[in-house]
Each structure stands twice: as C-alpha cells, then as structure tokens.
Amino acid sequence: MQTVVLSDAEEAIRALKAGELVALPTETVYGLAGLGLNPEVLAKIFSAKDRPTFDPLILHIARPGQVSQLASEVPHDARRLVDTFWPGPLTLVLPKKPHVPDLATAGLGTVAVRCPKHPLMRKIIEKVGVPLAAPSANLFGRLSPTSAQHVVEQLEGRIPYVLDGGACEVGVESTIIGFMPDGVYLLRPGGLPVEQVEHMIGPLKRLPAQSVETAASQAAPGMLMKHYAPATPLVMIDRFEELKPGDGVLTFCGRPQGHLGPVMELSPRKNLQEAASLLFQALHQLDRSGVPRIAALRFPEHGLGMAINDRLSRAAATHRPA
Ligand code: TXA
Ligand code: MG
Structure with a gap:
C-alpha cells in the first residue's frame, strides 16, 4: 500500500x-x-x-x-x-x-x-x-x-x-x-x-x-515508561558539564559554549509554549543527524515544561539498560 x-x-x-x-x-x-x-x-x-x-x-x-x-x-x-x-x-x-x-x-x-x-x-x-x-x-x-x-x-x-x-x-x-x-x-x-x-x-x-510489563493490568495504560522514543539513545542532564563531545543537545534556552555537535535551543526567549511546539520536530531532527547520543537539559518543571520533561524522561527510560 x-x-x-x-x-x-x-x-x-x-x-x-x-x-x-x-x-x-x-x-x-x-x-x-x-x-x-x-x-x-x-x-x-x-x-x-x-x-x-x-x-x-x-x-x-x-x-x-x-x-x-x-x-x-x-x-x-x-x-x-x-x-x-x-x-x-x-x-x-x-x-x-x-x-x-x-x-x-x-x-x-x-x-x-x-x-x-x-x-x-x-x-x-x-x-x-x-x-x-x-x-x-x-x-x-x-x-x-x-x-x-x-x-x-x-x-x-x-x-x-x-x-x-x-x-x-x-x-x-x-x-x-x-x-x-x-x-x-x-x-x-x-x-x-x-x-x-x-x-x-x-x-x-x-x-x-x-x-510495560505491568501496564496491561493498570488503570492508565498511557503511562507506559517506554514511549516517545527517538531511535538514538537519549539522556536527560541537569548541567552542560555532563555533555560528551559529539552529543546532539536539546535545551530550553541557552547554548553550551564550544560544544562539538548539533545544538537545538527551543526557545531563546524562554517561552515554554514555543518550546513544546518545537519539541518533537527537534527530536526528529537530532534523531536523523547521526549523533551517537541525544542529551536533553531538563526543562523548568511547570506549565508545558512538565509535559516536555515527561516525554523526555520516558524517551530516556526506553534506552536505559534493564
Ligand atoms: O493530543 C492527543 O491526545 C493526541 C491527538 C491525536 O488527539 N492523541 C493521542 O493519543 O495522544 P494516544 O493514543 O497516542 O494517547 C492516548 C493515551 C494512551 O496512552 C492511552 O493509554 C490513554 O490515552 N487512554 C485512553 N483511554 C484511556 C482510558 N480509558 N483510561 C486510561 N487511559 C486511557
Ligand atoms: Mg501516542
């Protein structure tokens, strides 16, 4: 088809x-x-x-x-x-x-x-x-x-x-x-x-x-940990110091100095709505860029930042060794 x-x-x-x-x-x-x-x-x-x-x-x-x-x-x-x-x-x-x-x-x-x-x-x-x-x-x-x-x-x-x-x-x-x-x-x-x-x-x-294993018996199957994953491994970080050279970087606002690798800054003007609207597009793009790892800097935990952190931590959980 x-x-x-x-x-x-x-x-x-x-x-x-x-x-x-x-x-x-x-x-x-x-x-x-x-x-x-x-x-x-x-x-x-x-x-x-x-x-x-x-x-x-x-x-x-x-x-x-x-x-x-x-x-x-x-x-x-x-x-x-x-x-x-x-x-x-x-x-x-x-x-x-x-x-x-x-x-x-x-x-x-x-x-x-x-x-x-x-x-x-x-x-x-x-x-x-x-x-x-x-x-x-x-x-x-x-x-x-x-x-x-x-x-x-x-x-x-x-x-x-x-x-x-x-x-x-x-x-x-x-x-x-x-x-x-x-x-x-x-x-x-x-x-x-x-x-x-x-x-x-x-x-x-x-x-x-x-x-995933227990999801079938639960009230809210949508809360599966394995969800929203790019094919590239993704980690969540709290500081730029945790970056490795070559990482594809996703940030809310701000860019790491002198980083070797693609950086996607979702909202230089610090607007969580704007960041949410660009999130999946940026992840798709980093996923296609051939980087060995995507590193996402944690977003502010309020408003749409909560939804963004939820999606990112699920993507990270998918790749975490069991
Ligand atoms: O924004 C959205 O909600 C998009 C657009 C297309 O409307 N839809 C969407 O659907 O995200 P989906 O299927 O990807 O996610 C819906 C989630 C599922 O994870 C499912 O487990 C949960 O809703 N869900 C559906 N019915 C449920 C129910 N009766 N009890 C608990 N969770 C439920
Ligand atoms: Mg879905």
Whole structure:
C-alpha cells in the first residue's frame, strides 16, 4: 500500500466514511483517525501502529456537548473542565456508555474523550458524523508526529492517507485527566498546563510511572515508561558539564559554549509554549543527524515544561539498560 498525502479535506472525509484510516492534523500532534465506534476499523488502527490492544484509544468529538454520547456520566468537575477548556488539548477519561466498543477502551469501564480545537479536524469529525478514534500517528513507542512528513516517515506503506494540515501548533499530546471512583487523576501531563486544571478543580492525584510489563493490568495504560522514543539513545542532564563531545543537545534556552555537535535551543526567549511546539520536530531532527547520543537539559518543571520533561524522561527510560 502506498501512502498518499492529501491536501483536500473532502477526500479525507470520503475515505473515513468508507472505513479507511487517515492521519489527520490536530492542534497537539497528528492523529491516526478512523471510525471510532467500528471495531473493524479500530483493529486496523492498532495494527498500523503495531500498538498492543491493551492500550486504549481517545475518541474525538466535534462539539463539547457530544461527550454525553460516549460517557454514561459527566461529573460536575468534568463538566466545568469541558465548559472552560474544550475545544482544546484536554482529554477526559469518564465512565463509558455500553455501545462504545471494547477495542476502543481496552475493555476498561472508562472511555477517553477529547474535543480538539484544530478547525480542519473538527470539520472532518462533524462531516463524518461519528466520533473518530485517533491515537498519535506514530509507531507504538516512537516519537509523535507534528507534521505530515513525520507521519510519512513512520507509517509509509502502512496507512493509505495523510491529510497535510501544516505543523501542529501545540506540539505535545493532550493533557489527560481521569475521573476514577477513588478520585481525579492526572494520567498524562500535556498541552494544557496542569496548573490551569488544578486551579479550577483542586489538586489532582498522581499515578506512579509503570513499566510495560505491568501496564496491561493498570488503570492508565498511557503511562507506559517506554514511549516517545527517538531511535538514538537519549539522556536527560541537569548541567552542560555532563555533555560528551559529539552529543546532539536539546535545551530550553541557552547554548553550551564550544560544544562539538548539533545544538537545538527551543526557545531563546524562554517561552515554554514555543518550546513544546518545537519539541518533537527537534527530536526528529537530532534523531536523523547521526549523533551517537541525544542529551536533553531538563526543562523548568511547570506549565508545558512538565509535559516536555515527561516525554523526555520516558524517551530516556526506553534506552536505559534493564
Ligand atoms: O493530543 C492527543 O491526545 C493526541 C491527538 C491525536 O488527539 N492523541 C493521542 O493519543 O495522544 P494516544 O493514543 O497516542 O494517547 C492516548 C493515551 C494512551 O496512552 C492511552 O493509554 C490513554 O490515552 N487512554 C485512553 N483511554 C484511556 C482510558 N480509558 N483510561 C486510561 N487511559 C486511557
Ligand atoms: Mg501516542
């Protein structure tokens, strides 16, 4: 199968309606989209990504009000988040309605729902007329794509279509908040700063990071340690003194003096939003540059810096000897 890059949303809509997979732009990262309530289509998504079926998918809706088509219950605090932050980079895990396929939720009693902000994505969901399942359009455990080109690099020959909608504005995946029987959890820091959520509904519970082996039995399979990895080994450092000659360097702002090797400074003007939007692109670039190692200087642990550090430490964990 050859992967065709589309520039026309109508062609994407036609293919989706026919049950085909199309990688689509969202404001966070590109998603590999298909009919979200059709188990055969869901199975194609897992197989195209080489994704284990114990890792459930996010269902994307066109309008916030459609959440009640998928969730059996929307708690008061979830409703407040919906009203304030949707459409946007926020995913809510809520008790599911019975008609939501087990394959979408990995057999869990909950469903992950997101109303994305990207105008193209919303128009497409609206016109297709059903929620679209869309995991990030990368191979399982690999870097998320923020351009159509990134999608082609990983999924060429595995999916029929990519709709080119330019670069993703936010650049990291959505923040995931889980409404569980024993409390409200931060399941994944992401494009919506956690502080904004906590400011509205109070402190969130945190889960300890998990290994791949135990993930199947856990409430939040998305917290797999092995995730978001470039092929090149990656380490996180706290000081430039830890650099080795030849390292590909990733920093928030500031450059090491006299370093021999490529340096990607994500935001000389110290803007975490800008840094997040360039993160995966920079990692893709360093990965392709042939350096023996990528060294990432830890980001400030607040706002989008939290999501960036999360992705970097997962990438580092992938290469750590067991
Ligand atoms: O920004 C995003 O969220 C992107 C764009 C395309 O919307 N999508 C995305 O999907 O990042 P994905 O599949 O790469 O990550 C979704 C995460 C998974 O790691 C999964 O484990 C978690 O959400 N998840 C989905 N349903 C869940 C559930 N019922 N309970 C707990 N975690 C869930
Ligand atoms: Mg993903």
